[in-house]
Amino acid sequence: MRRLKQRLEEQARAEGFAAMRICTPGAIPHVPGRLGEFVARDYHGQMGWMAERMVWRGNPEALWPEARAVIVLAESYSPESDPRALQARRDHGAVSVYARGRDYHDIVKKRLKRLARWLIAEAGGEVKVFVDTAPVAEKPLGQASGLGWQGKHTNLVSRNLGNWFFIGSVFTTLALEPDTAEVDHCGSCRACLDACPTAAFPAPYRLDARRCISYLTIEHHGPVDEALRDRLGNRIYGCDDCLAACPWNKFAVAASDIRYAARDDLNAPPLAELAALDDTGFRARFSGSPIKRIGRNRFVRNVLYAIGNSADPSLLPVARRLAADADPAVADAARWAIARLA
Incomplete structure (x- = not known):
């Protein structure tokens, strides 16, 4: 399985992903409590779907009991300049960086499906792919897999990528070797x-x-x-203000797909x-x-x-x-x- 994991990572990079890590579905036992507190404080506002799907979002094992590993992937969409500069042009609109190009859901999901098909062809098993639209705790899974850590702005931050990246995941019934969870590197920065x-x-x-x-x-x-x-x-x-302010963006990598360009x-x-x-x-x-x-x-x-x-x-x-x-x-x-x- 170790050799398979190495080849899987090589294939993920060939597909355009900037990084790949693996964790088990049960690696985020703290999430249900935090999610419950978030909803209890009404921090979710009108996003009723967060309260309705808490069981699945808080527990990947409930979402798909047969899954034995979660492959978490990052895809960079780093901007070429600081998006906050647009705020000075007050008669023009400022659109979040991720929404200035093609819809990332379609781009990332197609990459995930190709990677999943490769995995099935190489090792068998069953897979399910997710990118943002299903009740999956992507950011906690990202931290549990070692992809990055949830910063003080609650977004995932990587020492190698900054925080300008999308997160996708492939759930599989294969028992792949998990990586070590990432620890917090925010320090005293605010x-x-x-x-x-x-x-x-x-x-x-x-x-x-x-x-x-x-x-x-x-x-x-x-x-x-x-x-x-x-x-x-x-x-x-x-x-994008909280994302743009993060000092770890000095390690951000360029977007691999021109379709993310504005x-x-x-x-x-x-x-x-x-x-x-x-x-x-x-x-x-x-x-x-x-x-x-x-x-x-x-x-x-x-x-x-x-x-x-x-x-x-x-x-x-x-x-x-x-x-x-x-x-x-x-x-x-x-x-x-x-x-x-x-």
Whole structure:
């Protein structure tokens, strides 16, 4: 099995993955308690699926009892420059780095499936592949496998990769040799915590999603709390501030797939242009992008908050045209933007 594991890692790198480690499904016994506390504090906000699937998310053995090993893989999407620089261009929108190119779900899943097919051909067994869309505790499994550790911003950090990488996993019935779990290397650093615009971290290693800009712009339905709107700045889909602040990014590796590179129309899109999108235009523009899943209304709501934060009076007519939008959250955001700009 040791020789198989070595060849598996070679194959993973040939597929484009930056790193691979292995753990057992039972290697994260602490997760159910932490997940239960997260939900009990209502930190999950409107993400009801987290509460509904806690049994599976907290225990990979319950998700697939036959699995004997979890292969955890990292795929880099490192940006070429600091994404926070876009925040100075207040009449343009800032899109999270991971969402500026093709949808990573499709790219990573296809790589995982090819790797899984290779494993079956070489050693038999059964497999299941996961990337972000199933109730799998990817980050704790990543730490248990030795891929990295969960930093104070709760994201996975690697001494060799920084924190700009996607996580995918292959569950298998083969008994592969596990790697040693990674330990915490954050030390006294709190750069990620201090970088958060909305103070979404009540304490190190603890996130209140209800204040997180990524949650507010992607998962949250309806109007955003007025006390937080000005802190969104021009971030219209996600936020990278805590990731970008991590000092371990000095070891980040370049993205292996050109499809993660920013599309020209998502590098710094003009807010006025985005606010004019109707449902058909939105779907056409964001075909193949993870942005498409939040729909036109939530997206334009975010754009209007950015317009309200732009301090650019030339955008006032744009907001006025949406003040009577059919979607209540869009209309509310437009009226807020008008009040700010006027």
